[in-house]
Amino acid sequence: MSPTPAKPGGTRIPSRRTVLRGAFTAAVVTGTAGALFPLLDRDPAATARPAPAPGPGSGSRATAEEFAEMYRGREIRGTATVVPAGAPADDRVAVAAEPVTEIRIDGRPLHVMRRADGTYLSDVRHYESYPTLLETARAAVDELGSARLAPPAAHHM
């Protein structure tokens, strides 16, 4: 069913744990997107919040979704950073608010795309989209089953 409403964290598997933030920060630093933002000091149980749907740029505030958790035995991490609009007035609104996104499953990058309604889809689940990166990552794990993502080099066709 798509798009599904965001489920509160931890409802799917009881054994899920939030990965230590220190390790998470290191992953962001080594990530390819390189879009760093100050990690907000918030309750670790709040694993994700959706990036805003495309709309008029809200100034210079970098809004983001971030998570790091174990899901069905796979380590999933993700960040969405909304790049401040700063574009010409005649620029397309939907594109001006396009976030920089990154998802990794067991350390390997998952290619993520975005639809015009602001929902996300991935290379692994390519015909259904989700309001948050976290749901997108979990859906990709479900679709992968026991398979691993291809190593980064093979991602660039």
Added chain:
Amino acid sequence: MYTRKNQRDLTRTEKRRLIDAILKLKRSGRYDDFVVMHREYYVMDTERRPRPAHMTSSFFPWHRQYLLEFEKALQRVDAGVSVPYWDWTQDNRPTSSLWAEDFLGGNGRPGDRRVTTGPFAYAAGNWSVGRGVTDEHYLTRNFGRPGSDPVSLPTKNDLARALKDPVYDTAPWNSVCTEGFRNRVEGWGIRGVRTVGLHNRVHQWVGGPMAGAASPEDPVFWLHHSFIDLLWDRWRKAHPKSAYRPGRKPAQPGPDRDYVFGLDDAMPPWRVTPRKLLDHSKIYRYA
């Protein structure tokens, strides 16, 4: 002129010749070129570049030409074959002859979801996948996606509803159009309006590569899209006064119109217009 049959009506010999031609194409490397091409032209409706294949009005004509190219490649191997269609409203069970040992093989096994029957089973030595999405080289399937978020195949009623829409497509010509035959069949889920449907839903139901960015890695892709192509014919027959949309490019195309292909806009990579593809009666027909 040749005929595309319902896959359930193929003789044993027709099935064998089709499979042999596909395997030969695979061995030559040409098959994988088609996989890469589909990936390349699957452009999102948030990207600032032309999107001919998905989330767009030219979903039908682009895939029509894509199938024709694939069929041409098959026919260079065996001039007597064509791409049959899979009517998933009719053959909607894992026990359908489509998935038998002598045709496409069956569902993936429990655990790693590996397809172990039929000509595309990895162990048979003729079929490997993995054009950039996963690490695995064996074909996988996961019929119905059992578990927390299962998928069923679309029904005859689902299809009838889409075919009833008299408008081909509407602005903004993307994945969030709530009206129009094109997006109803393409099947994008739209929050508060409808869930994933028809074309997209079938990709999900099969699972494995079919659910992902390298969907043509599972040969059922072609049979699925042959049926999608037939649906375009059925819709045109049901609405003879309805035209392909969008039409001529306005003098000042708005942002919605920039990256979509109107009736006379040449689609990459073949430089063929949707208009040229409306009538295929001189090339093939459906039986």
